[in-house]
Amino acid sequence: MSADRVKMWIAEYDRALARLQEAANADPAENDVVVDGTIQRFEFTFELAWKLMKAALEHQGIVVQSPRAAIKEAFKVGLIADGDGWIDMLEDRNRTTHLYDEEQCRQVYGKIKERHIGLMESLGREVGKTE
Helix, strand or coil: HHHHHHHHHHHCCCHHHHHHHHHHHHCCCCCCHHHHHHHHHHHHHHHHHHHHHHHHHHCCCCCCHHHHHHHHHHHHHHHHHCCHHHHHHHHHHHHCCCCCCCHHHHHHHHHHHHHHHHHHHHHHHHHHHHH
């Protein structure tokens, strides 16, 4: 994968992450849609995150086919520092597609705000350093 292609993924990822941060900063007490919108933006941003990992890894000659494999390899080469945190994020991403219980939605929402966004920010910074 070319460096230009990786830069394209970084730009897409940065835009999605900014939108996720915007949603996470909104007050859920003002509108019930905030939690749902934040979760939806999280799902989209996670998809871009693992595809960014995949692109950065391919640029280094490492081929991966799944989010879990991308996370494991990204951890091995130092693109991410918290492999367990990313696996937890992957599990939350998988859970959100079948999440209908409001309490569980609130729990995932809290994790997005408290932990997942920070991990995503770190990925953007780390991949940006390698280009």
